[in-house]
Amino acid sequence: MKIVLDDLLLTKDMPTTAGSRMLAGYRSLFDAEVIARLQAAGHTVAGKAAVGEFGFDLLGETSADGALIANGALQNAAAKSVKARKADAAICMDVNGYPRRAAAQSGLISLKPTYGTVSRFGTIPVACSGETVSILAASVADCREVLRAVVGHDDKDGTSLPASDCDRVLQGADTVRKVAVLDVFGGDLSKAEQILTENGVDVCHVDGKIFAAARAAWNILMSAELCNNVSRYDGVKYGYRAQNFTGIDELYTNSRTEAFGDLLKTVILFGSETLSTDNYMKVYDKALRVRRVIKEAFEALFAEYDAVLLPAVSAMTYAPDTVDPFVENGYTAPASITGLPAVVAGGVQVIGNAFSENVLLHIAQLLS
Amino acid sequence: MQYETVIGLEVHVELATNSKIFCSCSAHSFGAEPNAHVCPACCGMPGMLPVVNKRVVDYGMKAGLMLNCDINRVTTFDKKSYYYPDLPAAYQTTQWFAPVAVNGLVEIETSKGKKQVRIKQIHMEEDAGKLVHDIREDTTHVDYNRTSVPLIEIVSQPDLSSAEEVEAYLERLKTLLRYAKVAECEMAHGTMRCDVNLSVRPAGSDVLGVRTEMKNMNSVEAIKRAIEYETARHIDAIENHTEVLVQETRRWDDIKGKSYAMRTKETAGDYRYFPDPNVMPVVIDDEWFDRIKASLPEFPEVKRARYMDEYGLTAYDAEQLTKSIALCECFEAAYSVCKNAKDAANWSISEVMSILNVRKMTYDQLNINGHALGELILLVSEGKVGRANGKKILAAMFEDTALQPLSFAEANHMIMSNDTGLIESVAKAVVEADPKAVSDYKSGKEKALMALFGKCMKELKGNCDPQTLREILVNIVNAQ
Ligand SMILES: [Zn+2]
Numbered sequence: 023m024k025i026v027l028d029d030l031l032l033t034k035d036m037p038t039t040a041g042s043r044m045l046a047g048y049r050s051l052f053d054a055e056v057i058a059r060l061q062a063a064g065h066t067v068a069g070k071a072a073v074g075e076f077g078f079d080l081l082g083e084t085s086a087d088g089a090l091i092a093n094g095a096l097q098n099a100a101a102k103s104v105k106a107r108k109a110d111a112a113i114c115m116d117v118n119g120y121p122r123r124a125a126a127q128s129g130l131i132s133l134k135p136t137y138g139t140v141s142r143f144g145t146i147p148v149a150c151s152g153e154t155v156s157i158l159a160a161s162v163a164d165c166r167e168v169l170r171a172v173v174g175h176d177d178k179d180g181t182s183l184p185a186s187d188c189d190r191v192l193q194g195a196d197t198v199r200k201v202a203v204l205d206v207f208g209g210d211l212s213k214a215e216q217i218l219t220e221n222g223v224d225v226c227h228v229d230g231k232i233f234a235a236a237r238a239a240w241n242i243l244m245s246a247e248l249c250n251n252v253s254r255y256d257g258v259k260y261g262y263r264a265q266n267f268t269g270i271d272e273l274y275t276n277s278r279t280e281a282f283g284d285l286l287k288t289v290i291l292f293g294s295e296t297l298s299t300d301n302y303m304k305v306y307d308k309a310l311r312v313r314r315v316i317k318e319a320f321e322a323l324f325a326e327y328d329a330v331l332l333p334a335v336s337a338m339t340y341a342p343d344t345v346d347p348f349v350e351n352g353y354t355a356p357a358s359i360t361g362l363p364a365v366v367a368g369g370v371q372v373i374g375n376a377f378s379e380n381v382l383l384h385i386a387q388l389l390s
Numbered sequence: 391m392q393y394e395t396v397i398g399l400e401v402h403v404e405l406a407t408n409s410k411i412f413c414s415c416s417a418h419s420f421g422a423e424p425n426a427h428v429c430p431a432c433c434g435m436p437g438m439l440p441v442v443n444k445r446v447v448d449y450g451m452k453a454g455l456m457l458n459c460d461i462n463r464v465t466t467f468d469k470k471s472y473y474y475p476d477l478p479a480a481y482q483t484t485q486w487f488a489p490v491a492v493n494g495l496v497e498i499e500t501s502k503g504k505k506q507v508r509i510k511q512i513h514m515e516e517d518a519g520k521l522v523h524d525i526r527e528d529t530t531h532v533d534y535n536r537t538s539v540p541l542i543e544i545v546s547q548p549d550l551s552s553a554e555e556v557e558a559y560l561e562r563l564k565t566l567l568r569y570a571k572v573a574e575c576e577m578a579h580g581t582m583r584c585d586v587n588l589s590v591r592p593a594g595s596d597v598l599g600v601r602t603e604m605k606n607m608n609s610v611e612a613i614k615r616a617i618e619y620e621t622a623r624h625i626d627a628i629e630n631h632t633e634v635l636v637q638e639t640r641r642w643d644d645i646k647g648k649s650y651a652m653r654t655k656e657t658a659g660d661y662r663y664f665p666d667p668n669v670m671p672v673v674i675d676d677e678w679f680d681r682i683k684a685s686l687p688e689f690p691e692v693k694r695a696r697y698m699d700e701y702g703l704t705a706y707d708a709e710q711l712t713k714s715i716a717l718c719e720c721f722e723a724a725y726s727v728c729k730n731a732k733d734a735a736n737w738s739i740s741e742v743m744s745i746l747n748v749r750k751m752t753y754d755q756l757n758i759n760g761h762a763l764g765e766l767i768l769l770v771s772e773g774k775v776g777r778a779n780g781k782k783i784l785a786a787m788f789e790d791t792a793l794q795p796l797s798f799a800e801a802n803h804m805i806m807s808n809d810t811g812l813i814e815s816v817a818k819a820v821v822e823a824d825p826k827a828v829s830d831y832k833s834g835k836e837k838a839l840m841a842l843f844g845k846c847m848k849e850l851k852g853n854c855d856p857q858t859l860r861e862i863l864v865n866i867v868n869a870q
Binding site: 032040050051052054142143144145146147150151177178179180181246247250251253254256258259260270274294297298299302306310 | 663665
């Protein structure tokens, strides 16, 4: 298969910019681990797709190259390549849900595997505690084939899970008996519910109020980690360097001021505040506790249900500058903050228990 | 009024692992070209993920156990953020929430007797790089060889009260960590650095005074001078109101002999610690803990007592030997071969020591093969090699650690001769060549015989029992 990579994956023979002016023309000394795994499975890299600056926006609209817009709606570069069959599938970093939103709006399949089952070695670090290498494909079969190539333990990634856990991703059962719909997120899921019911799946509605808290907590954790991860881009070693400066402090300030976009700067300021001595316990530590509570709530649900159904987006198109990514990510945050696998198919999102990718792909097959 | 100084130390020690803490670059770059030991991970490029070097955790645990600490069985790494060009990722990975070791105790001894110093914690972290200022070009270069070299920071409670105690404490840390072979602890090499926290209060008070911190001290002498200066400055401020003491970080200028307040900009800042999501908590299970515990060396005091009990060494000899683990190992290996503790101790202390002095080496740089030393001791005590030649062989052993004393002695004609015929013929020739010496001796000048003796010894290259030579020589002279 021909695979396109989003620009958060480092490549030796092509520049990697993370969508930022800060890294314009940056060449990595090494390839992302997934590239080697794709090639070992006989796939080829077709090229790279633009991302929003450090990949946490809606669909890539904050890219240093500008937003992709068609018919008054934001478009995503990776989804566009797959849709146009320029590539058979895309590998994307799901930092804050953009591949899931892109799949929902363009009728593709997006699979975000269980955290720790695909190596993050060679990916631009943004929000390391939740970001996951994910797959965007036109069919469930393509998605499964790419998944088979990239899943596996990697010693070079300290968060990589043991091989036995990675094997469960590929070999787990795919039985689906009961699915819960999370009412708290609203949205019209009736079509998906109907398909599941027709296929003998017991669909139940649960309130799921606690999962709405994922958004605020994830915004805190993501911003804090992002702020820390992008602090390495300071104009000293590589990347953008301001022309005018006197002294090291100005070199830092001018380089970062000139190279970073507005949304990124906002997140840096917010993230920095959440980690200050005054706020750590009040804000950051609380977000960590919310993460634990949400994980436990999912565990409780999965004791009874095989998967959870919820929307992936608030609308099937986004007009530029009308949707706040830090509100819209309420749908994607529950899977981001917990590291649980999620699939988007037929325009809706399904979250599964850890290592239940086969369940999710089975549901995706029904929905698409 | 009487005052007392209250001192707490933060001691940074570079761990002697082969590779860095989160990547496989060499951790030893002393004297290397700048940026020769770097990779994308340790120079802050994106995409490499930290993988904890287990050996660093081993060494951290060993250090903790040597200083009588409790080991945290789940120990975690955190990120500490600040901007400085020697810190390539703009954060340092350290341990803030769950350091590897806590609640330790170290005993020191000074002229005032023994004292216990409490250790608050020991945490593992990565070192920063070095900035090299080029004055001619007015530029600064960065060298990342040292970034991510593993360190431990040993934080004491404010239990020290004088420069003498600080010196004894540092010496004790050095001995214990060297015994465990986890660190070199050489201030001159930068493998041990020290931050000194100091305050002054009326003697007997239990309220702490205003605390100042002097960072990055790198010689014991400088630390002692700085402590004396700061103590005097604090007392002066309290008694004579010469200045208002504030909690601050100060820089010690050892050349001027003064401390200076650092600009607040250099010290202010919130480090924004948070758990590093890329480094999973390190779980130390029983198997790991027990393995490290079993690998700990005998403590110096235990060794000293054993040397006296088991080998019958004097307290002085035992004390001298146990100052350095390298010397202990040399002694023990020599003893295992020669089976004579007194000889092994004498050679290890006086002969080895005099060569170390000549070569300007410390005990810990001792690299000779202790088993070979044992063989050498046997050659000398069995009369096969003269003592003077023995010392020459020992000196050669410092050059060539694989040297075999016996074959070296043979190759260099250092084997003693029992051939009295040879000794007689040499003595006869020397005596006949110098009739004046003979007549001088006969007229009562003892010294003349010594001169003849020296000439014979030289001819025989020292390979002759002095007593035998003397007897033969006297007979020949008297027969003239
Ligand atoms: Zn390295």
